[in-house]
Amino acid sequence: MISKGFKVLQAGPLALLQDAGRFGVRRQGVTQGGPADLHAWAWANWLVGNPWGTAALEITLGGLSLQAETQMTVAVAGADLAATLDDQPLPLWQTLRLEAGQKLHFKQPVQGLRAYLAVAGGWAAKPVLGSVATVVREGLGGFDGQGKRLETGDCLPIQSAKQPFEQRQVDASQRPDYSGLQRLQVLPGAQIAEFHGRSLFDAFNQEWTLDQRADRMGVRLLGPRLTCRLGAMVSEGISLGTVQVPPDGQPLVLLNDRQTIGGYPRLGNLTPLAASRLAQCLPGQKVRFQAQGRGAALREYQAFRFSVLG
Amino acid sequence: MSQGFLPRIEASGLDAWMLRLFDQIDESNLAWLTALTRQCEQQLGSALVDLVPSYTTLLVVFDPLQMDPDQAYQQLHQLLENLQPDSAAIQGRLHELPTWYDESVGPDLKRVADKTGKTLEEVVALHTGTEYQVFALGFAPGFAFMGLVAPDLECPRLDTPRQRVPAGSVALTGRQTAAYPAVTPGGWNLIGRTSASLFDPQREEFSLLQVGDRVRFLAVDRQTFVSEGGDPAPAEVESL
Numbered sequence: 250m251i252s253k254g255f256k257v258l259q260a261g262p263l264a265l266l267q268d269a270g271r272f273g274v275r276r277q278g279v280t281q282g283g284p285a286d287l288h289a290w291a292w293a294n295w296l297v298g299n300p301w302g303t304a305a306l307e308i309t310l311g312g313l314s315l316q317a318e319t320q321m322t323v324a325v326a327g328a329d330l331a332a333t334l335d336d337q338p339l340p341l342w343q344t345l346r347l348e349a350g351q352k353l354h355f356k357q358p359v360q361g362l363r364a365y366l367a368v369a370g371g372w373a374a375k376p377v378l379g380s381v382a383t384v385v386r387e388g389l390g391g392f393d394g395q396g397k398r399l400e401t402g403d404c405l406p407i408q409s410a411k412q413p414f415e416q417r418q419v420d421a422s423q424r425p426d427y428s429g430l431q432r433l434q435v436l437p438g439a440q441i442a443e444f445h446g447r448s449l450f451d452a453f454n455q456e457w458t459l460d461q462r463a464d465r466m467g468v469r470l471l472g473p474r475l476t477c478r479l480g481a482m483v484s485e486g487i488s489l490g491t492v493q494v495p496p497d498g499q500p501l502v503l504l505n506d507r508q509t510i511g512g513y514p515r516l517g518n519l520t521p522l523a524a525s526r527l528a529q530c531l532p533g534q535k536v537r538f539q540a541q542g543r544g545a546a547l548r549e550y551q552a553f554r555f556s557v558l559g
Numbered sequence: 560m561s562q563g564f565l566p567r568i569e570a571s572g573l574d575a576w577m578l579r580l581f582d583q584i585d586e587s588n589l590a591w592l593t594a595l596t597r598q599c600e601q602q603l604g605s606a607l608v609d610l611v612p613s614y615t616t617l618l619v620v621f622d623p624l625q626m627d628p629d630q631a632y633q634q635l636h637q638l639l640e641n642l643q644p645d646s647a648a649i650q651g652r653l654h655e656l657p658t659w660y661d662e663s664v665g666p667d668l669k670r671v672a673d674k675t676g677k678t679l680e681e682v683v684a685l686h687t688g689t690e691y692q693v694f695a696l697g698f699a700p701g702f703a704f705m706g707l708v709a710p711d712l713e714c715p716r717l718d719t720p721r722q723r724v725p726a727g728s729v730a731l732t733g734r735q736t737a738a739y740p741a742v743t744p745g746g747w748n749l750i751g752r753t754s755a756s757l758f759d760p761q762r763e764e765f766s767l768l769q770v771g772d773r774v775r776f777l778a779v780d781r782q783t784f785v786s787e788g789g790d791p792a793p794a795e796v797e798s799l
Binding site for chain 1: 567569570571572573574575577579583584596608609610611612613614615616617618620623624627628695696697698699700701702703704741758760765766769770
């Protein structure tokens with residue numbers, strides 16, 4: 250059953266509906282999409298009892314005001330965007346009961362960049378190419394099916410859920426500190442040996458600063474110039490979290506809305522959880538790369554996925 | 560490219576392996592890549608998430624919760640050992656793309672002619688005279704990188720990309736050609752426009768063109784172009 254959910258009183262710069270992503274169609278040039286911070290998105294859904302893959306609203310930066318049009322169970326996880334519920338501070342990482350008429354307001358980043366608003370039962374939107382993930386550049390997904398970001402005046406329908414309200418809270422140990430220096434785990438890639446020794450040392454021992462050029466496609470990092478024996482390569486598929494280095498020597502970490510193929514040498518890939526943390530960083534924030542083995546990365550990812558089950 | 564024996568299986572994150580079959584672009588690569596793509600579809604089962612074939616590689620994306628990366632590696636290794644190229648009989652479909660070559664919709668037609676020392680008619684004859692293969696899809700949904708364009712028609716990309724390339728625009732750069740499925744920015748030389756619908760989320764196969772398919776451009780006049788649904792609105796001759 251689809252019912253009224255929220256009315257958008259003020260849209261803000263960027264709020265997008267995101268399920269786990271669009272899969273099986275990358276060979277047609279269609280990007281992955283999905284939540285830039287998979288970790289917070291998954292916990293938001295867990296809080297309201299939704300299964301893995303349910304769409305949640307990804308709110309970037311803030312500036313968004315919503316009014317509930319019915320009674321519902323919701324949760325907000327991820328960035329602290331100074332959110333309020335009827336002008337009172339809204340608690341993050343826990344289940345909340347909303348009554349019709351109540352107002353949610355996300356102001357601006359206090360810590361982190363993206364907050365996820367999940368609704369018990371999920372938001373209601375028709376999948377396009379198997380997914381409701383919103384990709385503005387491709388004109389796919391979202392509430393209208395055509396990749397539109399939320400606009401003032403939009404009415405956002407939800408799947409009405411009949412389950413009883415269950416109060417949940419995410420354990421403090423699972424809530425990341427998005428502020429300050431972030432250590433990002435990198436799985437070394439095939440071209441790593443092609444980087445010059447000094448560059449390889451710098452890559453893993455210097456601090457990197459997030460550039461203004463940071464969005465859902467990718468994040469550019471500023472720091473020492475990395476040089477590589479390889480110039481441009483023949484274009485090939487790009488997986489999530491790829492750290493590629495164009496000729497300007499400044500790494501570009503590719504996120505959910507990246508192009509499907511590309512041709513710059515790659516240092517490696519951020520782990521899925523490291524990519525999630527990068528997606529919460531603001532321009533000017535510092536990060537460091539830390540090499541990690543596949544075994545350790547797999548165990549961490551499995552533990553995360555297990556913890557957000559049911 | 561780095562030295563070493565091919566094919567190779569390379570690390571590409573926690574949930575993917577890069578299968579590198581070749582170290583340079585060649586039309587004969589495709590029969591191997593399409594065969595490998597199909598084998599992966601058939602053998603990896605529900606753990607398979609995505610396949611991204613490109614000129615020399617196949618990126619295999621899997622669900623690491625369903626299939627351990629080491630197990631995936633072993634299975635891919637097995638597939639590569641037994642790989643045979645697709646025979647000509649099962650190679651990709653042939654598409655004919657009706658294209659109106661005209662300076663109003665192909666504002667770089669004259670630039671290409673000037674750069675290559677050909678007449679406009681010769682440019683069109685050369686572009687329509689080749690059967691192209693689809694090497695890769697990327698850049699945008701349904702955008703197919705095709706080649707190889709005749710050496711006589713090689714022309715560098717624009718110094719400054721256009722902010723807005725109209726949908727259907729047929730373009731070339733270097734030895735590659737393509738048709739833009741939707742309005743996007745673009746830096747290739749626009750020489751005409753096709754009436755073919757290249758990407759449609761409502762269609763069963765969203766993208767008209769798939770890796771391994773073959774493509775011919777057919778020159779049509781304005782009337783035919785319009786009657787087949789083409790949009791004759793002139794391209795803006797901006798160079799921002």
